[in-house]
Amino acid sequence: MRDIEDRSIPFLMHLxxxxxxxxxxxxxxxxxxxxxGVRVLFRLLAGDRTVNELARLTGVExxxxxxxxxxxxxxxxxxxxxxxxxxxxxxxxxxxxxxKLALQHQPVYFKDYETILMKGFSPxxxxxxxxxxxxxxxxxxxxxxxxxxxxxxxxxxxxxx
Amino acid sequence: MRDIEDRSIPFLMHLxxxxxxxxxxxxxxxxxxxxxGVRVLFRLLAGDRTVNELARLTGVExxxxxxxxxxxxxxxxxxxxxxxxxxxxxxxxxxxxxxKLALQHQPVYFKDYETILMKGFSPxxxxxxxxxxxxxxxxxxxxxxxxxxxxxxxxxxxxxx
DNA sequence: ATTCAATTGTTGCGTTTGCAACTAAATGGA
DNA sequence: TCCATTTAGTTGCAAACGCAACAATTGAAT
Numbered sequence: 422m423r424d425i426e427d428r429s430i431p432f433l434m435h436l437x438x439x440x441x442x443x444x445x446x447x448x449x450x451x452x453x454x455x456x457x458g459v460r461v462l463f464r465l466l467a468g469d470r471t472v473n474e475l476a477r478l479t480g481v482e483x484x485x486x487x488x489x490x491x492x493x494x495x496x497x498x499x500x501x502x503x504x505x506x507x508x509x510x511x512x513x514x515x516x517x518x519x520x521k522l523a524l525q526h527q528p529v530y531f532k533d534y535e536t537i538l539m540k541g542f543s544p545x546x547x548x549x550x551x552x553x554x555x556x557x558x559x560x561x562x563x564x565x566x567x568x569x570x571x572x573x574x575x576x577x578x579x580x581x582x
Numbered sequence: 583m584r585d586i587e588d589r590s591i592p593f594l595m596h597l598x599x600x601x602x603x604x605x606x607x608x609x610x611x612x613x614x615x616x617x618x619g620v621r622v623l624f625r626l627l628a629g630d631r632t633v634n635e636l637a638r639l640t641g642v643e644x645x646x647x648x649x650x651x652x653x654x655x656x657x658x659x660x661x662x663x664x665x666x667x668x669x670x671x672x673x674x675x676x677x678x679x680x681x682k683l684a685l686q687h688q689p690v691y692f693k694d695y696e697t698i699l700m701k702g703f704s705p706x707x708x709x710x711x712x713x714x715x716x717x718x719x720x721x722x723x724x725x726x727x728x729x730x731x732x733x734x735x736x737x738x739x740x741x742x743x
Numbered sequence: 744a745t746t747c748a749a750t751t752g753t754t755g756c757g758t759t760t761g762c763a764a765c766t767a768a769a770t771g772g773a
Numbered sequence: 774t775c776c777a778t779t780t781a782g783t784t785g786c787a788a789a790c791g792c793a794a795c796a797a798t799t800g801a802a803t
Contacts, residue, residue, distance in 0.1 A: 428712065428716070429695075429696050430696050430699055430700065430711065430712060430715065431598070431599070431602045431695050431696060431699065432621075432641075433712070433715045433716065433719065434595045434598055434599050434602075434715065435599050435602075435603075435641055436641050436719060437592070437595055437715065437718055437719060437722065438592070438595050438596050438599045439641050440722050441592045441595075441596075441722070442596070446791095455759095460593075471781080471782095472781070472782060472783095473780085473781060473782080480593075480596055480597050480600050482760080482761060482762095483761095483781085483782075483783090484760085484761065484762080484763095484782085484783075484784080485759075485760060485761070486782095487782060487783055487784085488759080488760090488783085488784090489759090491783090504781095507768080507769075507780095507781085508767075508768050508769075508781095509767070509768045509769065509780060509781040509782070510768095510780090510781060510782085511781075511782065511783095534590075534592050535590050535591050535592060537721055537722065538591055538592065538718045538721055538722065539591065539718070539721070540721045541717065541721065542714070542717070546714060549710070549714070550591065550711060550714045550715075551589065551591060551594070553703070553707060553710075553711045554591065554594045554595065554598065554711075555589070555594065556702065556703070557598055557699045557700070558594065558597060558598060560698055560699055560700070560701045560702065561598065561601050561602070561698065561699065607761095616789095632751080632752095633751075633752060633753095634750085634751065634752080643790080643791060643792090644751090644752075644753090644791095645752090645753075645754080645790080645791065645792080645793095646789075646790060646791070647752095648752060648753055648754085649753085649754090649789080649790090650789090652753090665751095668750095668751085668798080668799075669751095669797075669798050669799075670750060670751040670752070670797070670798045670799065671750090671751060671752080671798095672751080672752065672753095744803100745802100745803090746801100746802085746803090747800100747801085747802080747803105748799100748800080748801080748802095749798105749799080749800075749801095750797100750798080750799075750800090751796105751797085751798080751799095752795100752796090752797090752798105753794105753795080753796085753797105754793105754794085754795075754796100755792105755793090755794080755795095756791105756792095756793090756794105757790105757791100757792100758789105758790080758791085758792105759788105759789085759790065759791095760787100760788080760789065760790075761786105761787100761788090761789095762785105762786095762787100762788105763784105763785090763786095764783105764784085764785080764786105765782100765783080765784075765785095766781100766782090766783080766784100767780100767781085767782090767783105768779105768780085768781080768782105769778100769779080769780075769781095770777100770778080770779070770780090771776105771777090771778080771779090772775100772776090772777085772778095773774100773775085773776090773777105
């Protein structure tokens, strides 16, 4: 690896994430999409979702997602309709065109990037790293609804030591 | 963990990275910075760097970084000077004010986020996951200067199989 | 020496971003 | 029932983003 000096896990993940996203962006550019749009597309392939669910499932901020959906709707890739059961929610679904696009490009999606990332990994290593990463996410989640307080507390603790 | 269905490594990392960055952004906002600025600040604490080096070391895109440096220069946190040895390069260094700010907040930097992430990890697990992640970065790097070709090749291979 | 290529950093430009404020609908008391 | 609170989604706005084009400097080839 390069002469990276900051070997903290968050930073290393930042590097990986950034590079993978760059790759996906280049690939998706001819389709008029970027990685967020690609994520939405493939997520919807598994079934309709409300905007909120999509935000949670794709990790895209809500207002960003709302505008992204408007764009993709304009591209004819998806449709929004208000939920009859809950008038606040909006249900997003793929159009035929969107579904076709998704199916057409499904093979080159994340699996490929994961393949690159995990080259030379044994199955145990792959499983292990996935488990560890999931545990990190759990940790983040459990650090609280307002995780900043946990941080401040940690800082105070050390400061007073 | 939530009801996340996409358990691909890149996506899981995307979630972790996004959440950590959100935390850092909230923390750094009172300082007038965001995570990129924080990274620059602490990177420079280890010594002066050219703009290019900073970009590589922090994972910030070059034009974005250039403008970020202008802002931070305006805040009085750092200074730019042209390299006497190579007239193309610009050397970035902390001002006294920038150094003071960095030192002041050093304790709450990444270590804390890593602490949250790695809660409950044994030292072996922590070392292991770091090694595996570094291997992923190596894989990315070796996938070529233009890694998109590797991807296309992978797609073609499967398509013809 | 001259010319062509590569590297470094900045900027123009249109797009996208995230926060905060907002509307609208549903929920939970009193 | 009525009102306060919560939740879903959109939008205004200023800031930031990335790509591509650019100038300036260095390096390499002949």
